[in-house]
Amino acid sequence: MELTELDLNHLVLFHQLTVERSVSRVAETLGVSQPAVSNSLAKLRRQLGDALFVRTGAGMVPTPFAEQLAEPVGKALGLIHGGLNLQPQFDPASAKRLLTIGMTDIGEVVFLPALLKRLREVAPGVRLNTVRNSVANLRDDMESGKVDLAIGPLPQLRGGFFQRKLFRQRYVCVFRRGHRLDRKRITMADFKAAEHLAIVSAGTGHGKVDDLLRRAGVDRNIILSVPHFVSVGHILRETDLVATVTETLAASLVEPFQLSYRPHPAALPEVAINVFWHAKVHRSPIHQWLRELVFELFGQDSGRVGAIST
Incomplete structure (x- = not known):
């Protein structure tokens, strides 16, 4: 035809x-x-x-x-x-726009404070809205323009989407300060003997931790399971539970909740945190500006990716 x-x-x-x-x-x-x-x-x-x-x-x-x-x-x-719909000029200082970003609750903790602060400085008329990456219709919402950008490990976004690696990070063990594991190195025997908090974040790349540990031959004594990450700091501060989370999340929880984190004893693969956008907004000036702002703030060379505490 x-x-x-x-x-x-x-x-x-x-x-x-x-x-x-x-x-x-x-x-x-x-x-x-x-x-x-x-x-x-x-x-x-x-x-x-x-x-x-x-x-x-x-x-x-x-x-x-x-x-x-x-x-x-x-x-x-x-x-x-x-x-x-290419726009010849885009001026962040005068722009009036609501932008919607798909991210997990980890993303909200790690990205939103710094991103919102920068927007107030350079684009005060730009407002933000977030939606969960785990929703089944994220792909359709990005195709229709309801969601402008998505951040995270999102293997379901392939055809019709562009992606760029923001950074890679490892999984770590996080727990309250003064925990019996709060020393320089955690052995596998220590890890298996501990009581654990499991975060079952269905529909996201972060929901595969249990599978990764099982493949590594590691069984955890899980005392509590929760469906999201937002409560992790509160729970760990008041208990002796240990959680396996990404390094950036652990770094953001250390000071507010008096926690410590250490390298994980299991040989878990690093997770890639990518930025995704639909082909329809690839050349849109405001979307190009938003993507570059995200990479400037959080890309691998930005210095914001946490380092293991000692």
Whole structure:
């Protein structure tokens, strides 16, 4: 099939249906009537020789052919959109904009204080909103422009997305000051004998710690499991539990909660913390500025990545 045979608007509708899975919501988003959406879909079905979407109780579900087509169409439309919406100038000092960043609660602890401080200095009209990286629709929200940037270990973001490594970090053991493990080196026997706090952060790269430890042949005596990281400092300060967390998080908890952390006795692989953005905003000046600001503040050479305490 030649491109001259297709209406670009039909591809926009196709892409929006892969995101919304609803004719009525697509009609509302595109500002057209539901019959117009249905007629355009019918024409695209005839041209491509496939049903594309099947109506089910869960909405309009794409066929295997539509799923195969979704990624290249989304990427192409994103590049076209970005090219048509290039702004010749961007002035952070005068910008008025709400930016949404996907990150875990670790990210909120590690990144937000410094990022917000810098924004107040150089772009006082820019406001921030965060959403959890673990939500199932992060990919769709970035494709539709609801989320501008995502930070973290996010293996689910591949086709249609750009990524750049922010830094790599290791896992460490963290506990209250004065803990019996609060010495220069922790042995594996010490680690196995301790009582542990487990953080089950489902849907994120940080949720794989248990798998990594099991593969290393290490069993933990888990006394408490929590679904997020925000309570870790409070719990460790008041108990003898030990947690396995990333080094940047441990470094940020040391002073506020009177904690210590040490190298992990297990040979765990380092985790890559990446910045992700969709192809549609790749050339957008405000998004380019935001990405560079994040790398300036937190990139491997910024000096903000924590060092093991002694």
